[in-house]
Amino acid sequence: MKGQPYEIIESTPLFKGRGQSVLKTKVKNLKTGNVLSWTFRPSDTFEEPDFSKIKLKYIYSHPIRKSSISNGASRKKYFFSEKDNPSKRFELTQDRIGDISKFLKQNQTVEGMIFEEKLTGISLPIKITLKVTSTPPGIKGARAQPGTKTVTLETGAKINVPLFVKLGDTIEINTQSNEYVRRV
Numbered sequence: 001m002k003g004q005p006y007e008i009i010e011s012t013p014l015f016k017g018r019g020q021s022v023l024k025t026k027v028k029n030l031k032t033g034n035v036l037s038w039t040f041r042p043s044d045t046f047e048e049p050d051f052s053k054i055k056l057k058y059i060y061s062h063p064i065r066k067s068s069i070s071n072g073a074s075r076k077k078y079f080f081s082e083k084d085n086p087s088k089r090f091e092l093t094q095d096r097i098g099d100i101s102k103f104l105k106q107n108q109t110v111e112g113m114i115f116e117e118k119l120t121g122i123s124l125p126i127k128i129t130l131k132v133t134s135t136p137p138g139i140k141g142a143r144a145q146p147g148t149k150t151v152t153l154e155t156g157a158k159i160n161v162p163l164f165v166k167l168g169d170t171i172e173i174n175t176q177s178n179e180y181v182r183r184v
Helices: 094-103
Strands: 006-014 024-028 033-042 051-063 077-080 085-093 109-115 118-123 127-133 148-152 158-162 168-173 179-181
Touching: 024 077, 051 085, 051 118, 077 094, 085 094, 094 118, 158 179
Parallel strands: none
Antiparallel strands: 006 024, 024 033, 051 077, 051 109, 077 085, 109 118, 127 148, 127 168, 148 158, 168 179
16 A cells, blocks of 8 residues: 555444445554554455565564663564574564564564564464463352453463362463453
């Protein structure tokens, strides 16, 4: 789009009576990481960017020193290596990764997007399993009552789960909606 590669992050189709339908989106520039709101019409056409995907292994994250942070910049760098070649390493800042950074754990396999020989972003599987490391105490009869509570996962992420989930449980999470799926 306009000579730049973009990825659609969110999309919502809108149907107008007697008018044309449009697609309201949030798109992310793969070179700069900037996120824009954009409306597409059925007549819009685009070239598909020439990018490739690669399997990566998440190694660790490291905070960026305050002196090197400008207004609103990310506070962490994330380090990855090729899955089969640990000597080939890549780094991304938190603004490039987005909200999925809260679900990253060491040695986890992710998919990286390579554009013009640079790592531009990563994606997680739609469903992942993580262990509950902190939770409020259970409530007697919670299985019979509907409701949720907030728990902390092994990656530090906080998520709402049903009342019956307890400390030490392994749960499945949808990384696209940030929601609890089931207890494993």
